[in-house]
Amino acid sequence: MRGLWVTLALALAAIGAAFVVLEGARSGVAISQTQVGSTPVTVFETQAKGPAVVIAHGFAGSRQMMQGYALSLARAGYRVLAFDFEGHGRHPVPMSGDVDAIEGTTRLLVEQTLEVVAAAQSDGPVALLGHSMATDILIRAAQTDEHDIGPLVVISAFSQVVDEGFPPSMLMITGAWEPGLRAFAREAVQMVEPSTGEGDLALSGAVSRKAVVAPLAEHVGVLHSRAGRAEAVAWLNAAYGRDVVPRVPATGPWTLVLLVALVILARPMSRLLPPHPDAQRPALAGWQVAALLVVPAAIAAPVAVLVDLQALPVLVADHLAVHLGLFGLIQLALLRAFGQPFGRMSATGLLAVLIWGLVLFGLALDRYAANFLPIPERMAIIAILALGAVPFMLADALVTDGGRASPARRILARVAFLASLALAVTLDFQGLFFLIMIAPVIVLFYALFGLVGRWVAQRQGALASGLGLGLCLAWALGVSFPMFAAG
Secondary structure, X not given: OHHHHHHHHHHHHHHHHHHHHHHHHXXXXXXXXXXXXXXXXXXXXXXXXXXEEEEEOOOOOOHHHXXXXXXXXXXXXXXXXXXXXXXXXXXXXOEOOOOOOXXXXXXXHHHHHHXXXXXXXXXXXEEEEEEOHHHHHHHHHHXXXXXXXXXXXXXXXXXXXXXXXXXXXXXXXXXXXXXXXXXXXXXXXXXXXXXXXXXXXXXXXXXEEEEEEEOOOOOOHHHHOHHHHXXXXXXHHHHHOOOOOOOOOOHHXXXXXXXXXXXXXXHHHHHOOOOOXXXXXXXXXXXXXHHHHHHHHHHHHHHHHHOOOOOOOEOOHHHHHHHHHHHHHHXXXXXXXXXXXXXXXXXXXXHHHHHHHHHHHHHHHHHHOOOOOOOHHHHHHHHHHHHHHHHHHHHHHHHOOOOOOOXXXXXXXXXXXXXXXXXXXXXXXXXXXXXXXXXXXXXXXHHHHHHHHHHHHHHHOHHHXXXXXXXXXXXXXXXHOOEEOOO
16 A cells, blocks of 8 residues: 555656746646637747747647647747637647648648638748648648748658759658658758758758758657757747747656656556445456457447448548447457346446546647647537447456456457558448547557556446547547548
8 A cells, every 4th residue: 555655646746846847838828718710829928029930730739739839939038929720729620621632631721721821921021830631731821922921940851742853942851760751851951952961951042941850859859859849949049030039948847757657547546436336247268368359359440431421521431430330349249148247337437437537648749749628519529429439448447357458368359459440441441441540549558547447346347447538539539630621
């Protein structure tokens, strides 16, 4: 028991320290919410009246994911407007158009960007900063010449528009673990000056370009790089003739500390839950475990591919709801056939999982890392996803015996579902390509939420944990992926 109290104290200390750093990064910056048409915008500014910077996120991202750059630029005196693309974050309007055509979805997102640029316009050109998908959108927006657009900062960039003369002022930031995008950045710089390497400034007439690398960073970690944010401030300062250099706090590592500490906090907190008697399940034979993993993986994928509902305005969400539901229901049916009792539901355990997942962890994630609070338009999506996610996680909790099964069985249970998703993508690559992007979300869910669910299950039973995790999974998927309306 003493060890649990020590764990509790250390987790609370880490949470407190992270809170001090993360809130300190926001201190002195006025953060307000506004709308540009239907587009939700967050404005970051201080009393300084510097140039405007419009910030855009990548695919499946949100304004919250870009706040590390937004806060650094605001503390340097810039007026920063970060917005959610259609279908992302808290934007109520789904993406639309043909995603494979420049004149389709891309053109619509360029138009949306230009509306925000127009709202940001004051004296002097507006700078643009974006990540991944947004880099192509911003570069094309700058190409239109509809507004006075100044220097660009593009993170993990790609775009067919870039040539030796356009854009005229562009800083390219890439994570060290993004080899393909690093190569693109080097090529873009060497279009201006062939001998230029990473970290060097390429100049040719009015064109200035630079490619820098954020160390120890991949496609998401690059957004939290102190080196990247410092380079962005320096680039815009040079372009606008400014010299305010703010301290760039290490918000990335401290965000990770906060989220990990919240997971660790769940361990001693779960031990304070009153014990709830769970069913005594007879040991499963090896062939039964194999059947529980192989049969649903083999059946769910092809059947879900054939069931093309197209009812939800979210990319591949229909398939995922069906796939999750089929996988879980097959496992539940097999468990029943094998004589495995399901046990009794504990309201206390269910409430514990939901409070931790949707309140403590969810609110921290939403404030410091990524959108987690759903707008009304997403509630129906979450409810429908829950029809598949709840039986899936209930079955997962029972197959792993409330987390008491061996590590090998727990790992194989998760690998089986990921293999089933891979099979579905193989059967319909064009239609289900975006499932590849969902896989990391599910892996993270297993690693974080699954661990907490395991601890709760050990005190409150598998059913409470499985139901709670099913609702949390539906919530996480429902707020993460873009809404899309065909046409």
